[in-house]
Amino acid sequence: MKVKIDLNGCYQNTIWSSPYLSIYSYPKPLKKPPHHHQEKGKIIPSSSTTAMLHIFLLFSLIFSSTNVLAQDFCVANTASGIVTPSGYPCIMEANVTSDDFAFSGLGLPGNTSNIISAAVTPAFVGQYPAVNGLGLSAARLDLAPGGVIPMHTHPGANELLYVVHGHITCGFISSANKVYLKTLKRGDVMVFPQGLLHFQINAAGKRPSLAIVTFSSPNPGLQILDFALFANDLPSSLLEKSTFLDDAQVKKLKGVLGGTG
Numbered sequence: 483m484k485v486k487i488d489l490n491g492c493y494q495n496t497i498w499s500s501p502y503l504s505i506y507s508y509p510k511p512l513k514k515p516p517h518h519h520q521e522k523g524k525i526i527p528s529s530s531t532t533a534m535l536h537i538f539l540l541f542s543l544i545f546s547s548t549n550v551l552a553q554d555f556c557v558a559n560t561a562s563g564i565v566t567p568s569g570y571p572c573i574m575e576a577n578v579t580s581d582d583f584a585f586s587g588l589g590l591p592g593n594t595s596n597i598i599s600a601a602v603t604p605a606f607v608g609q610y611p612a613v614n615g616l617g618l619s620a621a622r623l624d625l626a627p628g629g630v631i632p633m634h635t636h637p638g639a640n641e642l643l644y645v646v647h648g649h650i651t652c653g654f655i656s657s658a659n660k661v662y663l664k665t666l667k668r669g670d671v672m673v674f675p676q677g678l679l680h681f682q683i684n685a686a687g688k689r690p691s692l693a694i695v696t697f698s699s700p701n702p703g704l705q706i707l708d709f710a711l712f713a714n715d716l717p718s719s720l721l722e723k724s725t726f727l728d729d730a731q732v733k734k735l736k737g738v739l740g741g742t743g
Contacts, residue, residue, distance in 0.1 A: 557582045558607050558614035558700075569614045569700060570607065585610045588622040588694065597738075599629035599684075607700035619700050623693040625650065625684035632708050633681045639702030641674040641695055643682070648691025654680035679707065713739040 557578050558570035585605050592601025603622040607614045619639075623631065625648070643652060645666045653663035654674050665685050666672055674680040676698070684691045711721065712735040721732045736742065 555583075555612065556615040558611035560608060560611055570611070572614070573611075583612045585612075588620065591692075592622065592624040594624055594626035594629060594690075598632060599626040600624060600631050600682075602631070606697075606702070613700040616700060617698060619697045619702065621695050621697070623682065623695055625682065625686075625691040625693075627684060627686070627688050627690065629684040629691070631682040632706055633679050634704060634706040635677055635679050636674075636697065636699075636702040636704060637677055639697040639699035640676045641680070641697055641702070642671060643674070643693050643695045644671045645669065646692040646694060648684065648686040648689055650691050650693055651683045651685040652680070654678045708735070708739060712736050712741045714741055715743040716741075717743045 553572075553575075555578075556569070556572035559573045560570055562571050564571055587609060588603055588605055590603070592603045594601045601624045603624070605613070605620040605622075607619065610619065613619050623643070625631075643650075643666070645668055647668050649665055649667050651663070651665045652672050652674075653661060655661055655678060657678070664670075664672055682693070711725065712732070718729060718732045718736065721727065722729055725732070727735075
């Protein structure tokens with residue numbers, strides 16, 4: 483039996499990747515060491531050394547200002563159909579109003595009537611165009627009794643979770659396979675570093691739990707581990723070899739999550 487899993491329409495399996503740009507160069511060795519001017523025991527860099535320092539500082543500023551806008555803001559023109567790793571193009575400032583900077587979508591509980599008994603209501607750039615280019619976004623996390631957000635990762639952002647009410651058991655796994663696990667109560671926060679596998683489980687018994695999460699990107703991206711493995715057409719024989727699961731287990735999980743092959 484196939485079960486359609488609806489996470490409140492918020493998850494988009496689109497992973498943005500930025501091209502790497504190398505600023506390293508390897509010049510040929512100098513025949514003679516650079517000269518320095520000395521004055522009363524002080525070493526004063528030559529003009530060529532000073533110029534290299536200026537260039538280094540300039541590049542440092544450029545590449546450390548990923549989320550800095552040249553203007554005050556850039557409300558996304560999501561209707562343009564143009565999306566780049568740096569975001570959407572801006573709508574004309576003359577057409578921007580106060581309403582563009584406010585968002586009321588996090589005020590209503592999400593629909594937790596699904597297989598994971600949980601819902602995530604996003605305030606990403608697609609729903610909240612004002613965060614375009616600002617390096618942040620948010621979401622509401624509703625966990626019904628027994629609710630769980632399965633093991634997943636955000637390739638494009640760090641995450642900070644704040645518990646509004648209830649108790650939530652949270653954890654992430656480092657690249658060294660060390661587990662960091664904590665049960666949070668009302669008012670607690672926990673951070674999940676970018677790209678690491680993590681999860682959230684309602685630990686409030688028969689009561690629901692609520693959290694607000696923020697991200698360090700307008701479009702944090704998402705990949706859910708179970709979906710990545712079993713909700714596609716990767717041949718079962720390859721999954722069995724790469725996951726050490728037997729054929730019956732793989733086919734059962736594919737059937738639940740809608741995979742084929």
